[in-house]
Every structure is written in structure tokens, then in C-alpha cells.
Amino acid sequence: MLAFSDGVFAIAVTLLVLEIQPPHDFGNLVRGLGALWPSYLAYTLSFLLIGQVWVNHHVMFDRARHVDRGVLFLNTLLLMVIAFLPFSTSLLADALRADQGLRASVVVYGGTLWTAAALFNIVWAHLRRAKLLDASLGPVGARAIGRRFRLALVWIGSGILVGAFVPIAGVAIIAAFLPAYYLPIRGEYGENDTTAG
Amino acid sequence: MLAFSDGVFAIAVTLLVLEIQPPHDFGNLVRGLGALWPSYLAYTLSFLLIGQVWVNHHVMFDRARHVDRGVLFLNTLLLMVIAFLPFSTSLLADALRADQGLRASVVVYGGTLWTAAALFNIVWAHLRRAKLLDASLGPVGARAIGRRFRLALVWIGSGILVGAFVPIAGVAIIAAFLPAYYLPIRGEYGENDTTAG
Amino acid sequence: MLAFSDGVFAIAVTLLVLEIQPPHDFGNLVRGLGALWPSYLAYTLSFLLIGQVWVNHHVMFDRARHVDRGVLFLNTLLLMVIAFLPFSTSLLADALRADQGLRASVVVYGGTLWTAAALFNIVWAHLRRAKLLDASLGPVGARAIGRRFRLALVWIGSGILVGAFVPIAGVAIIAAFLPAYYLPIRGEYGENDTTAG
């Protein structure tokens, strides 16, 4: 399952570049390249966010002893949402460039991420309830990871809410999620863990 | 062979999003996004169906001790049909949006899936006849898996037949196949198996 | 190196479908779908040929104990030619549909395949000369594999030559290469080998 999931993450992330079309007017290329800034911004944001989701996908499944059909199905839903991100990314970039439809596109973009975060939380709850987690991950570690997954839900949700009124501020909140999420989780590698990852 | 097959499944599923083009009129983005519902529907349906085919591909090949050149060739045909699904999906979404050519596109869409199901049955029959299945899978398990593969043929076939007259009903029948197929197969993990998957 | 190569094969094969665009006139969809026959033909031919190249890539590298930088570089060239096939395939399909430029496109299509076959022969000669082959593969097996690789060169070469004058006959010769090449190679698994693959 991980090989398939890794494949989807890797492809989704690499397809992002197809949404950026080179300018047509090569007589004024520097200006044309500059006007593409919304595409560069959306590309960078989505690439780093999918990269982060990928890291957290491993944080989650490296701690599962076993997956049942429920997990398999939920994971397919999660991948379906991730694979949709190139569309949301393209939408956000186009809206920024057109300077129109920004609210709707920030809501769609944030909504795609929020749905992915919700599915993370559902998978994690299922893994805990069905006792599929590795025993070496004590309850402290399991709670720490669960806390982080809930944080994602609240953080992205706030970004959507703010973005529905002030689109750029919503994008900024979602972007601010990136540095926070690369920090290690205490207890993540088990109760006695002291290594860095 | 599995790494190559997994790659094709993962790519086919991720390419589906490229068929959904953001609306052009950003002044009326919410309406434009709403009008894309056939694309979201077709995306979701195809993603989950390919995900299911992927699961069943593992159900099948995890039970093979060995593959011969016949299996290798049949598997290539199967992947060829799966990799064609982004086209059929795009066709279905476009026909739903145009509200024209629905019968033909449901038949093509269902026909692609039916061909994949037929190839599954042929590969399975070949694995059984050529005694390439793992001994731990007793005849009861082998028959249970075979029954499921035949069911797919009949189910999708009914969807095509109905869809040739009432296209939407045909799509509904094919979609109804999804929940049925995520259920576990009795005996699938060998005669004495009691685990869930 | 094999994971990277398998990835390129799987992606090249799956990208082929992107070259097939659904018809625009949904009021006359059956005719429109019928007019796409050159695309289906080119898709099928290229998918099966790349599938075959993939099988032979494993036949070759499963027998290498070790790869040096020369092999690494030649393999990159080989992948570069394989990854170019979606272009050649699209060209062939477009020429068949336009019923123009057929000679040039058959020569380009066959030329892409011929270059891949030539690189196979060069890699194989290098592996033999640099003594990088597994000892279990005796000289009889090594010669049998080498013979098959040389056969590819002659067969595809004939297809190009004929195709430069009678394009359809050239495509037929290249297509006829497929069944021949799925046959097992005697001695391929070592001198005392009796298994089927």
C-alpha cells in the first residue's frame, strides 16, 4: 500500500508543473515570466504541503502493524483528495492572475487540504480504535500524533474561514502551517525515544 | 512485475485530474465550478474503481508463487486497459456536460472496465490451470476469488446493457459495484485464515 | 537503478493515453470515436512494445552482477529514447488520421524503437566485455540473449526500410515483432535451466 501511495504523492507533486504554461510573448519574456508569480507561489505552496502530507503519511503508517480493508478504503479516499490538488492549485494560480474569483478559489484550495486533514484524523482514529498501531508507540506518542492531526484541521479550517473574506490572508495562514508542521513530534518514536527522526 | 504494475495504477489514477480544466470565466467562478460536477463525479468514480482494481490485483498476485510469460503478457494487456481509463473518464465527463452522446460514452466507459474484468478472469483461470497459485490458498479460497472476479464481469456487463438505454442508470449500477467490492472474500487468505486483511 | 528505470517505463506507457483527445462533436459521438482508430492502434502498439522492452530490460539486468558508470550512462540514454516514444506515437497517430506525412512518421516511430534496440545491444556487449554478467548465465545463454537483441535490430530496421516506401507495411512488420518477442529464450536462465520464466 505504501508503494502505491508514495507513487501517487510523487506523481501529484510532479504534475503541478504542468499547470504552469510558459508565456507566449517571447519579445517581452522577462515581464511575461514576472506575471507568472501566482503560478510559482501556488506551485511552491502545494509542493511543500504535499511533501508534508507525504511525511505525515509515513509518520502514520510506519506505526501501523497491520492495515484492514477500512484503512485501505480510507487511504484511497485520502489519495483521491491529494491527487486533486493539482486542480485546486491551478485554480488558485489562475484566480490570483485574473484577480477575480479569489474567495471561491481559496475556499476550494483550503477545502481540498482540509478534507485531506480530516481523512488523516479518521484514519488515525480508526487505527487506534481497531488496535492496529504498533505496541512500541505508547499512548503518549499516539496522543501526540493525534494532537498534531487535529491541529491541522483547526489551522487549515481557520485559513478557509479567513480566506472566505480576505483571500490573501487565508493563503498566508495556510502557508504559515508549513514551518510549524516540520517540527518533530514529542513521543512520536515511542516512550523512550530520543532520536531525531 | 508488481512494482511496474503499481506504478501504472498510481500514474493512471493521478493523471485523472489532468482531464479537469479550471473554468475560464473567473468573474463567475462559483457557477463555473458547479458546472464541472460531471468531471468531479467521473474523477471520483474512476479513482475509486482503479483503487479497487489495484487492491484486487494484489489479491490475485499475492497468491501466485510464480508468473510465466503468459501471465506477463496478460498483465500487460490488463495494464493497457487500466491506463486507457483516463480517456474513458474524460469522455464520460464531457458527454455528461454536453448532455449528448451519453449512451456511447457510458458503453465505452463500462466497456473499458468490463475488458479489465475479463482480463482478471483470464489471468486467474491461467494461474489456476498452470498451477501457479500458492499452495496455502486452498481450492475453497481460489474458488471464492474466482467467483468475485466473475461477479465483476456480470455486474459491469449489466451496467453497460442498462446504460446503453438509460445512461445514468448504467453509471449508477457501475458505481454501486464499489461498496460491494470492498467487502472481504471468505477463504481468501487460505483455509484456516481468520485475519481481516 | 531498476526502480528508476521501472518508473520511467511505467510513466512513459501511462502517458500514452494523454495523446488521445476525446472528440469535440458529442452530437455524433460514435462516428467521432471511430475516427480515432489511428490513436487506438498507435496506443496499443506502443503500450505492448514498451511492455516488451520493459520485460527485456529485466531479462538483461537480472543477469548483471554489477553495473558500472558506463552502464548507468547507457541506461540513461535508453530511458531517454523510451520516454520519447509518446511523441513518436502521437506523430504516427496524427499522420494516420491526416493521411499525410505517413512515411516520415513511420520512419521516426521505427527509428525511435531501432535506437532503443541499438542501445540494448550496446549495453549487452558492454556487460559481456566488462564481465559484469552473472556466472550462472553460461556463454550459451548469453549468446541466446544477444541473438535476440540483434534480431530486434534487424527486424525493426526492416520495418523502417519498408515503411519508408509503404508506410502501412512498415507498421505491420513492427507490429509482427510483438508475438515473436514474447517467446522464451532458450538458455536464458542458465545452462541447466528448465523453468518457464
Place this chain on the structure above:
Amino acid sequence: MLAFSDGVFAIAVTLLVLEIQPPHDFGNLVRGLGALWPSYLAYTLSFLLIGQVWVNHHVMFDRARHVDRGVLFLNTLLLMVIAFLPFSTSLLADALRADQGLRASVVVYGGTLWTAAALFNIVWAHLRRAKLLDASLGPVGARAIGRRFRLALVWIGSGILVGAFVPIAGVAIIAAFLPAYYLPIRGEYGENDTTAG
């Protein structure tokens, strides 16, 4: 992490072909195919350069015992830059064909590569500083690899500088980097290493 990275490299390299569109005028196909020479050139250059970056990515990470979150983040940045290359490649090809905007596109193309090289140097410095390298790689080997990574920075940097004035010369300098970089690194496999790779 390596499976994900390999996936991104394999996909980026295979997507390059999507930027080459078959000519529209099939009545004059040979001329049309000839006019695409900038696309073939850019395709070849980028394919071989990404292939080389992939080899060096393995040279680097095969010598790491362990990766921390800093490495994970830097590696994501590196992949983000590599996955951007299909855009830069398309830009370079279009500028060569239009015979306009060449300076800007050579600077963007070289700049993408230079940023990748800079990230290699940063990852390598981090691996050395955080003592994440395998002990079998002595200081001589570590310095040899570091020297090569610094050389890339200077070489590509020179290509950009020259290319900002004489675009074609800049492309030639970047291309000349390819043969130099396929040479083995002394001490790369540890102090007592005598094997070729």
C-alpha cells in the same frame, strides 16, 4: 525517502516529452519535424542532466546512515526544483524556436539547475555537520564528493553568467558539464575502495 525521490526524478524526466508538440502541417512533415530541433536539444539536455542529478542523489544518500527532519525538508526543496525543470526546459526550447527571449530563458534554465546544485551543497554540508554520514566514507571521500558538488555550482554559475550575454555559449557550457560529471569520484566508496561503482 529514496523511493519518493526516485519517483519524482523518474516522473520529471518522463514529463519532458509532453512539452514537445507534433507539428500541425502534416503535408510538410519533414520540415516541421526539423523545426523542432530546439525541443529535441532541450529534451536531451534536461533528460541527461536530471539523470545525472539522480545518480548524484544516490551518491549522496547511499552514504547517509540516517536522515533528520532538516534533510527531509531540504530534500523536498531539491525535488521541488527538479520537478520545475520541465517548465524551464519548455521555456528554453520555445525561446530557441522563437529566437527571442534567449537571455532570460538561459538564465532561468541555468538558474533552476544552479539552485538544485546549491541545495545539493547545503544537504551535503548538513549531513557532514550533523554527522549523519556513514563511517565507512572517510574524510577523503567526503571531501571528494563535496568538491564535486562545489564544482557543479561554479560550472553552472559560469554557464549562467556567459549565457546572460551569449545565450548559446551558456547552453554549451552547461552541456559540457555532462561528460565531466559522469566520471567516477576518487575515494567515493570509502578509503580502501577499488571497485568501479
